[in-house]
Structure formats: C-alpha cells, structure tokens
Amino acid sequence: MNETFEALKPRLDRIMALKTAMILFEWDNETLAPQKAARLTSNVIGILSGEYFQAVDDGQVRELVKACQGDQSLTEVEKAQVRELSKEQEKLACIPREEYQDFARLTAESTRIWQEAKEADDFERFAPTLEKVIGYQKRFAAYRAKDGEKKYDVMLADYEPGFDMELLDAFFATIKKELVPLLKEVQASKVLIRDDFLRGDFSDSQQEKIGRFLAEYVGFDFSKGVMATSAHPFTTNLHNHDVRITTHYNDNLDSSLFSVIHEAGHGIYEFGVRDDLTQTLVGEGASMGMHESQSRFFENIIGRNRSFWVPIYEKIREAFPQALTDIGLDMFVNAVNKAEPGLIRTEADELTYSLHVLIRYELEKALIEEDMSVEDLPKAWADKYEAYLGIRPETMKEGVLQDIHWSQGSFGYFPSYALGSAFGAQLYAHMKKEMDFEGLLEEGKVDRIREYLREHIHQYGKLKDSRQLLKDTTNEDFDPQYYIRYLKEKYKKLYHLG
Amino acid sequence: MNETFEALKPRLDRIMALKTAMILFEWDNETLAPQKAARLTSNVIGILSGEYFQAVDDGQVRELVKACQGDQSLTEVEKAQVRELSKEQEKLACIPREEYQDFARLTAESTRIWQEAKEADDFERFAPTLEKVIGYQKRFAAYRAKDGEKKYDVMLADYEPGFDMELLDAFFATIKKELVPLLKEVQASKVLIRDDFLRGDFSDSQQEKIGRFLAEYVGFDFSKGVMATSAHPFTTNLHNHDVRITTHYNDNLDSSLFSVIHEAGHGIYEFGVRDDLTQTLVGEGASMGMHESQSRFFENIIGRNRSFWVPIYEKIREAFPQALTDIGLDMFVNAVNKAEPGLIRTEADELTYSLHVLIRYELEKALIEEDMSVEDLPKAWADKYEAYLGIRPETMKEGVLQDIHWSQGSFGYFPSYALGSAFGAQLYAHMKKEMDFEGLLEEGKVDRIREYLREHIHQYGKLKDSRQLLKDTTNEDFDPQYYIRYLKEKYKKLYHLG
Numbered sequence: 001m002n003e004t005f006e007a008l009k010p011r012l013d014r015i016m017a018l019k020t021a022m023i024l025f026e027w028d029n030e031t032l033a034p035q036k037a038a039r040l041t042s043n044v045i046g047i048l049s050g051e052y053f054q055a056v057d058d059g060q061v062r063e064l065v066k067a068c069q070g071d072q073s074l075t076e077v078e079k080a081q082v083r084e085l086s087k088e089q090e091k092l093a094c095i096p097r098e099e100y101q102d103f104a105r106l107t108a109e110s111t112r113i114w115q116e117a118k119e120a121d122d123f124e125r126f127a128p129t130l131e132k133v134i135g136y137q138k139r140f141a142a143y144r145a146k147d148g149e150k151k152y153d154v155m156l157a158d159y160e161p162g163f164d165m166e167l168l169d170a171f172f173a174t175i176k177k178e179l180v181p182l183l184k185e186v187q188a189s190k191v192l193i194r195d196d197f198l199r200g201d202f203s204d205s206q207q208e209k210i211g212r213f214l215a216e217y218v219g220f221d222f223s224k225g226v227m228a229t230s231a232h233p234f235t236t237n238l239h240n241h242d243v244r245i246t247t248h249y250n251d252n253l254d255s256s257l258f259s260v261i262h263e264a265g266h267g268i269y270e271f272g273v274r275d276d277l278t279q280t281l282v283g284e285g286a287s288m289g290m291h292e293s294q295s296r297f298f299e300n301i302i303g304r305n306r307s308f309w310v311p312i313y314e315k316i317r318e319a320f321p322q323a324l325t326d327i328g329l330d331m332f333v334n335a336v337n338k339a340e341p342g343l344i345r346t347e348a349d350e351l352t353y354s355l356h357v358l359i360r361y362e363l364e365k366a367l368i369e370e371d372m373s374v375e376d377l378p379k380a381w382a383d384k385y386e387a388y389l390g391i392r393p394e395t396m397k398e399g400v401l402q403d404i405h406w407s408q409g410s411f412g413y414f415p416s417y418a419l420g421s422a423f424g425a426q427l428y429a430h431m432k433k434e435m436d437f438e439g440l441l442e443e444g445k446v447d448r449i450r451e452y453l454r455e456h457i458h459q460y461g462k463l464k465d466s467r468q469l470l471k472d473t474t475n476e477d478f479d480p481q482y483y484i485r486y487l488k489e490k491y492k493k494l495y496h497l498g
Numbered sequence: 499m500n501e502t503f504e505a506l507k508p509r510l511d512r513i514m515a516l517k518t519a520m521i522l523f524e525w526d527n528e529t530l531a532p533q534k535a536a537r538l539t540s541n542v543i544g545i546l547s548g549e550y551f552q553a554v555d556d557g558q559v560r561e562l563v564k565a566c567q568g569d570q571s572l573t574e575v576e577k578a579q580v581r582e583l584s585k586e587q588e589k590l591a592c593i594p595r596e597e598y599q600d601f602a603r604l605t606a607e608s609t610r611i612w613q614e615a616k617e618a619d620d621f622e623r624f625a626p627t628l629e630k631v632i633g634y635q636k637r638f639a640a641y642r643a644k645d646g647e648k649k650y651d652v653m654l655a656d657y658e659p660g661f662d663m664e665l666l667d668a669f670f671a672t673i674k675k676e677l678v679p680l681l682k683e684v685q686a687s688k689v690l691i692r693d694d695f696l697r698g699d700f701s702d703s704q705q706e707k708i709g710r711f712l713a714e715y716v717g718f719d720f721s722k723g724v725m726a727t728s729a730h731p732f733t734t735n736l737h738n739h740d741v742r743i744t745t746h747y748n749d750n751l752d753s754s755l756f757s758v759i760h761e762a763g764h765g766i767y768e769f770g771v772r773d774d775l776t777q778t779l780v781g782e783g784a785s786m787g788m789h790e791s792q793s794r795f796f797e798n799i800i801g802r803n804r805s806f807w808v809p810i811y812e813k814i815r816e817a818f819p820q821a822l823t824d825i826g827l828d829m830f831v832n833a834v835n836k837a838e839p840g841l842i843r844t845e846a847d848e849l850t851y852s853l854h855v856l857i858r859y860e861l862e863k864a865l866i867e868e869d870m871s872v873e874d875l876p877k878a879w880a881d882k883y884e885a886y887l888g889i890r891p892e893t894m895k896e897g898v899l900q901d902i903h904w905s906q907g908s909f910g911y912f913p914s915y916a917l918g919s920a921f922g923a924q925l926y927a928h929m930k931k932e933m934d935f936e937g938l939l940e941e942g943k944v945d946r947i948r949e950y951l952r953e954h955i956h957q958y959g960k961l962k963d964s965r966q967l968l969k970d971t972t973n974e975d976f977d978p979q980y981y982i983r984y985l986k987e988k989y990k991k992l993y994h995l996g
Contacts, residue, residue: 017545021519028522036722037740040777044736047515051549224534238542242535279538 004071005078008064011055012081016279018052020238022104027236027244030111031228042108049104050097056085057092065089077276080463084281094143103136107408114407115231123378123396126407131374133409134367141368152368155412159288160419162467165365168415171480172361175354175418178484180388182491183351186339189495195254195335197323202256204249210319211247211260217312218298219450220245220264221271232404233259233346235266235295240278243267253323254336255347257316258299265298266291268450272458282462288413290466292420293427294453300350300421301428302449306333307441339491341389343398345417351491352389354421359384360403360414368411422483423470427453429482430474502569503576506562509553510579514777516550518736520602525734525742528609529726540606547602548595554583555590563587575774578961582779592641601634605906612905613729621876621894624905629872631907632865639866650866653910657786658917659963663863666913669978670859673852673916676982678886680989681849684837687993693752693833695821700754702747708817709745709758715810716796717948718743718762719769730902731757731844733764733793738776741765751821752834753845755814756797763796764789766948770956780960786911788964790918791925792951798848798919799926800947804831805939837989839887841896843915849989850887852919857882858901858912866909920981921968925951927980928972 001009025045033041055061068074068082092100110129117126141151153164163171212227220227220243230246237243245263250256269285277283285291302308309316309329316332317324324332339349345356363380366372372380381400386392393399405413431437431452440448456473470478492498499507523543531539553559566572566580590598608627615624639649651662661669710725718725718741728744735741743761748754767783775781783789800806807814807827814830815822822830837847843854861878864870870878879898884890891897903911929935929950938946954971968976990996 013541014545014549017542017549020539020542021523021546024522024526025519028526032724032726034720034722034724034740037736040737040739043511043777044515044518047512048519051512051515222532224532226530226532228530238535239538241538242532279541 002068002071002073002075002078004064004067005074005082008061008068008082008085011058011061011064012085012280015052015055015085016281018048018055020279022048022052023236023238025108029108030230030232030234031246035112038109038112042105045108046101046105050101053092053097053100056088057097061085062089076463077280077282080282081280084462088281091144095140099136099139103140103409106132106136110407110409111404114401114404118231118397118401121395121397121401123401126401127374130377130406133406134374134411137409137411138368150369152365152412155364155368156415157412159410159412159416161287161465163289163415163419168361168419171419171422172358172415174480174484175358176388179351179354179487182488183339183341183355183389185497186351186491186495187341189497191495193334193338193494194331195338197327198253198335199251200253200323201251202249202253202320202323206319207249207256208247210316211256213315214257214260215245215264215267218261218264218302218446219268219271224271225267227260233263234404235263235270237267237270237284239283240271240273240275243270252347253320258303258336259346261303262295262299265295268298268453269294269458272454273461274459277461277463284461286457286460286462286464286469287466288416289419289423290457290469292416293423293466294420294457296417296421297424297427297453301424302441302446304333304337304350305438305441306330307438308446309333310442311444334494337490337494339495341391343385343391343393344402346402350421351487354418355388357414357418359388361418364411364414419466422480423466423478425483425486426470426474426476426479427457428486430476500566500569500571500573500576502562502565503572503580506559506566506580506583509556509559509562510583510778513550513553513583514779516546516553518777520546520550521734521736523606527606528728528730528732529744533610536607536610540603543606544599544603548599551590551595551598554586555595559583560587574961575778575780578780579778582960586779589642593638597634597637601638601907604630604634608905608907609902612899612902616729616895616899619893619895619899621899624899625872628875628904631904632872632909635907635909636866648867650863650910653862653866654913655910657908657910657914659785660965661787661913661917666859666917669917669920670856670913672978672982673856674886677849677852677985680986681837681839681853681887683995684849684989684993685839687995689993691832691836691992692829693836695825696751696833697749698751698821699749700747700751700818700821704817705747705754706745708814709754711813712755712758713743713762713765716759716762716800716944717766717769722769723765725758731761732902733761733768735765735768735782737781738769738771738773741768750845751818756801756834757844759801760793760797763793766796766951767792767956770952771959772957775959775961778959782959784955784958784960784962784967785964786914787917787921788955788967790914791921791964792918792955794915794919795922795925795951799922800939800944802831802835802848803936803939804828805936806944807831808940809942832992835988835992837993839889841883841889841891842900844900848919849985852916853886855912855916857886859916862909862912917964920978921964921976923981923984924968924972924974924977925955926984928974 022045025041029038065082065086069086074082110133113129114126117123137155138151141154144154145151150165156164156168215227216222224241225243225245228244228246229248231248233246233248235245245267247260247263269291273283309332313329313332337349339351341352342348348356362384363377366380378396378400382392435448437449457469460469464472467478520543523539527536563580563584567584572580608631611627612624615621635653636649639652642652643649648663654662654666713725714720722739723741723743726742726744727746729746731744731746733743743765745758745761767789771781807830811827811830835847837849839850840846846854860882861875864878876894876898880890933946935947955967958967962970965976
C-alpha cells in the first residue's frame, strides 16, 4: 500500500466506525427504541457526531488528504476514498462544529416528534421542530455555497451530484407537460380497473411471511440482512454483510407487497457493493437517485410486471385466500398498476408518482429559496395536490405530515425518487435489448436480472457517479425521454388509449 | 459547578457516549444482527473500544482526575464519578491498547460462535474461541494484579467489589454444607409435586402477551423500555429512559414466565437510578451481585410467592387454558417451586440454583487459577453435576455450552447470582418487618414493594457499593445465613420436612 494512504487508512477507518455507530443509533431509533428515550439518547448522538466531525475535520487528516491527492501511485479505490473524504472535509469545514452537533441532536429527536405529530394528525406539534430543522439546513447550505451558488442547489448536490435546479426544472417541466395530460386521458378512459380486493383486513403475520418470501425471491439475503417494522419503511446498512430493511403492515395489500420489494431493491444494491469497498467512504450506493433507481426498478419494472407474477402468483393467492381466491393473475396485475390520483406518495402508482415528487420539489424550492413560512406549508401542499392531482388532503397525516424526510433534514432528497424512476426506465430499455427480460421473469430467473445490475451498477459503490454508471451501462447519457416513453406505452396499453 | 470538574465533564460525557455506543452494538448483536454480520461489525467495535480506551487513558483526563481527587468542594455525585473513572483508568493503564481492542473485536464475534456451537451441540466448534477468550482474560488479570493478587480475585472484583475468593470459598462452603443435604432430604420426601402441566406447546404470541403483562405488572415501564428475544435472556440499558430486556419462548411455562420477571427486575433497577446519575459512570446498578439480587428478588421472592399470584392467576390460567384449566392456584404455585435437580441453570428452582453456581465457581477457579485446559472442561462439568446434583448432561448444549457468559469473557460473573440471591433473602427478611409483604402482593400492590427497593437501593446507582446498600437498608452487614434460613424454611414447608 502507498505509504501516505497507509497513514490515512486508520483515520478513514475511525471515520467509518463513527459513521456506522450513528447509523445504528438511527436504525434503532426508528425501529425499536422506547418512546421516551430520544431526549437522553440525543446527547449520545450529539457527542458521536462531534467525534465524527472532528475525525473528518482534522489538521493531520487534511494534510494526508492533500498529500494523497497529488499522488499518482494510489489505486483507483484509494483515490475514490480520498475524493469522498475531501468532499466531506470541504462540507464540514464550512459548518461550526457546535452547530453541527446541535443539529445531530435535534434530528435524533425530530423524527420522533414528527411521528407523534403524524399519529395525532397535528401539524402544529411538528411545526416548531420543522422550522428549526429548516433553519439549520438553510444556514448550513449558506455556509457551504460557493460563488453565489443557490442554497437548494447545495442541498441537491448532496443527494445527486451533477443535478441542479436548472436541470431539475427542465426535468420536472417535461414531467408536468407529458404526464399531467396523460393522467387526464387515463381518467377519461372507459376502462375500469378493479382494485377493491387489495384492501382488507390482512393479518400482520401473513403479511410478514409473504414480505419475507418476496424479499428473498428477488434476492434479499437474510443471512446478511434483516427485516423489521417502522412507521416509514426504509433501508440502511452497516456494511455489505449487514443490510436492513423495514416494512409496515396495513390494510392495503399493494402497499404491503411492493414496499417490501422496493426496500429489498435498496438492500440488494448494498449487498452488491464489492468487498474491497465496503466499510469505506465509497462503499455505498452511488447517489440517492441511483439508489432509488434500483429500488424502484425492483418495485415497478420487475415487481409490477405481469411476467414477475407468473411463477409466484398462486402462492400469493393462497396466502390471502379471502382477498384473492376469485382474482386471476391478470386482474391482480392490472389492479397493482391501476393509475389513480391519491394522497399518499408511497402508495402511488407509477404514473402519478412523479407528480407527488414534483409537488415536493416545488415546495422545497419555495421553503429554501423563497423563504415560504412553515405555517403556510399545509395550505400550499393541499393547493398543489388539487392543481396537479385533482384531490385535496382532508388530514395532515394524509398531507404534509406523510413523509419522514423533512423531519430528518433531508431537503433535496425527494427529486431523487423521480430521477431514479427515470434512470430505471433508461436501464430497462437497454436491458431489454441485451436479454429476454420478461422471459427470464416468467422462468423465475430474477437472479439473472439482479446479476446484470450488480455487475453494471451495484458493485461499484461510489466509484462512479450516477451519470457515469448510466453511460457505461447504456452507452448513453441520461435521457428522461425513456421514462416518459415507458409510462406512455405502459398506461396507453393498460387503458386502451390511442 | 466546580471548575476542575467542569473541565472533566465533557470528557466524562465522551466516555459515556462511546460506552453507550458499544452497548447498543452488543444489544444489536444479540437480538437482531444478521448471522454473517459479526466479522465486519467487529472491525467497528474494535475501533470504538479503542476510542473508549483512549478517552479513559488520556493524559489530560488523568490530570483532571488527580486534581478532582484532591478537591473537597466536589459534590458527592461528582466525587463518585471521579472515583469510578479513576478505577477504570487504573484498569486500562495496565492493558496494552492493542490487546484491549483485539479482545473487543474477539468478543464481538465470540458470542455468535458460541451460539452456533450451542445450536449444533458441538463444543469443539467453540473451544478454540473460548481458549482465546480465557487467554485474554488471564493476561488482563495478570497485568492488573497488585502485590501477588490472584488473577481470579481481580476478575471477581470487577463484578462484586469487596468479595474475593476467600470470602466466596466460605460462602460456597456454607451453601454446599447446608443445601446439598437439604436437597437430599427433599428428594427423599414422600411429597410429590406435579409440574407436568408446565411443559407443552405454547404459542409464542401468547407467551409474549403474558410476558409483557407480567413485566408491566411488576413495574417495567414500556414507555421507557422494550422487550425483544434472544438466545439467552438478558437486560441492558442505554440510560434510565431506555432499558431493554429480552426473553425467549419455549415449551416450558416456568422458564417463560419467570425469565421475564427476572429480567424485568434488572430493568426496574435501571429505571430507578436517579436522573442526575444516569448517563454518568455511576448511573447503573451498584454491582452484578446487587443487580442479581434485584432480578432474583422479583423472580423468586416476589414472583414465586403464592401471594403474588392471588390477584392474577386467573388471567394466566385463561391465557393457557390447555395447560391450566384444571390446575388450581396452589397446584400452580407448588409446581413453580418444585425442587428437582436439573441440568439447566436458568431453569433451576431456588434450592438447586446455587449449586449450579457453585459448579461454575469451582470451574472458573480451575480454569483461571489452576490452568485447567479447555479440552477438559466438558468432562469436569459433567463430573461436578453428577457429584452435586446427581445428574449428568448427555449433550453439550445442556452442559458446558448452556451459558453465554464465558463467550463474552465474563469470568467472575457467576458468583454474583448466588450472592445476589443471598442479598435478596437478607432484604426480604428485613422488609417483612417493615411492611405486610405478602398482604401487599395479595392486594396487587407490587408498586409499594418496588418503591421501597427504589428508595433504598435503585436510586443510588453506584453511589454506594452492595455492602453499604445492604447495611443502610437492613442495618446489618451481609449475612448469608438469611439465605440459608429462607431456603430451609421454604422447602421444609413445601416438602413437609421436620
């Protein structure tokens, strides 16, 4: 090993250990920790985040990074680690440590407050916390902004490097222009799709059993992973041999089944990261958009595909006999693809999904760039739902309180969901040329598709960014038209439109 | 606040944060982490334990501790923290950091290896790991031993300060002399106690439901605590607002019910620690013996007391109708108190329990002081069971592989179980003079008993050691005769002996 990098290595390991500890606390907080623990536990998290801050923002570490940056003898993997550490240093150098720790303490409590507010359907209960979170996020972005850079652009780059407001404005403009009319066409269509049977009283244990089956079926490895429950399903990982997904059980079979496949997709990405990258700063998915591309690929392009269900539908039918005994494969597949404006993003069909994201994108811009007040948020939220989806939330929990993200300070994350969907559609178009995609699914060979994704995407971790991964895989730069074409084709067929 | 202590405070907080992080990893490892995670996670734990080591064994911290030690203006709580930190410094100063970290890494994997070996009933699979663990423990003790101090004495003092081999030899000699003959008398008695109905096929969900009920009934607060499952039930806590117990479900109702009450007893101790002590080095139970005194007090003195079941037996009976419909209260209470030599410590009745501990005490002494080889352990174990309890294990999992402790390096822990039982009996004898103990139980007022224990024991954390607590509560020094009398009285009555 290169001598300078060898000196840096224990520092990198220390940074990763502290980061991993914070990830475990976060996991614990969202899945298990007792209700009243958060205040005292946030003291611990504040201190650990301060340790992390110091470990990154350390004079000696800076010197080593500088020395490594000029050193051509480093391997590609070493260079990537130095690059990521340098980025993190640049970020933290702008933020006062005290404020950074305070923010970590705040978010250790804020998700709990959000959760309680959501349960109580009471926005006022969450508003002061949200205001604080936004305050920190705006200050941090202002500290970090270079040469007149916009605050929201700083945030966006954390989740999807290379995509700024200019690009996203154009992307979402395309979505608005193409998908709002398509949804209107669908709604005007005479085709009626039944999906009433997806709602009912399903036992938690049966949902869990089938959830585990589906996760395993698409390739989630339970010897290196676990599944728990949480208010808002998510995926995290300590390394590539410890990947954790959560689910939630409810009276909506669609939400229950596809949420698991979605999180399993995230998990499979993390399992796929190479052993020489895990436990390093490049040992995780390339970006949030690329991560969502994989989770949504598994959920939608694989999971809502008729061919996927051919080998396994009987099993699902037997698991939920009351709901599905009289429902054939096609009725089931049509139901899980039905397009219908709804209030909840995570339960949205593929067509309306991006409109939910569009709304959040516009609101985040307003909150961060136009100083919209938190007080005005519920009404603004409802107005946009009415404008783009034609429906208006009656409650806060079906409205502005539905998502966890803002409580964690994750402003700039939402656009990755739509970008990820678009990445996935582009990958799908390419993969169909390389393999008999639907044929493999019908034969139950999800592993072949998963292997392709591992080979082209997952294994690299953060060695390549999302655009590079797309380009190296599909031989093309990012092109959102694949996404529009995918949705048009799918929904025109489903609703017998011209 | 005193200025010197104020300078020490952030160092203490940092030490506690690192310790808390390690506790969370340990909890996670034993309750949830995926099977293949341990190797990579142990890297993280190795680093965190190194950070902890450095945080304690730091030149500036040492100076501050020294300055505080001479300072009479410190409060009692501050002094106690300085005392505990100084003890920890003394301990770590003797151990090379590299070895300390290696050991932490080892134990992060070794419990998993123990668990797999136990499941496979294969001692060979665990033996090399156990050998390594013992090697570290002996080296560490040798580093720390002062003026010809014995290694096993060093270990004992970690769990029960003030109790060394000399004292424990005498204690266990009394136990052997008094209880082995008592057990023989019981076995010779004509009284037959039925307990067959306690074994059967009980659903996990029903066991969980009743477990939660019992935990709550004795005072475990689920708003500040959680219950999970693990191979070996245990209790841990992050602070007094986050206390965690585990249980295991099985075909033995006795084990299922009383394991929960036992762990709830540990948990109640931690809930009871004062708010100004939690998240400090004195914010946990006084010693392992005092901890076990509380858990075994709840399990046995409260839980196996006929009066305890008077208000709630009907509920238990309804929960397990197949087993208990025809079983009256007295039959049930007699069954859960039946004395019978068995192979498993955690399922032992109160009379044979200390003999299980005696065996472990003698084996630990042999392993540590007489260099008995790990290879000889299974036979030595079986021989002692035959000698003291008249039965011989046929399998490793019912023999030497049954307990988790040695896999964690906890040599010197076992005696605390017997000591704790003896502390508890002494407390009980005193409390009966102060309150109508059985009357309170019959009225369902466990809270009154719990409050007494909180006031006299729990609230102090480590401010007082176990002997001081006993003395301040009962006005007497530790006296094992209370324990012998308690058992004699109880079992002579139950078995109609002279």
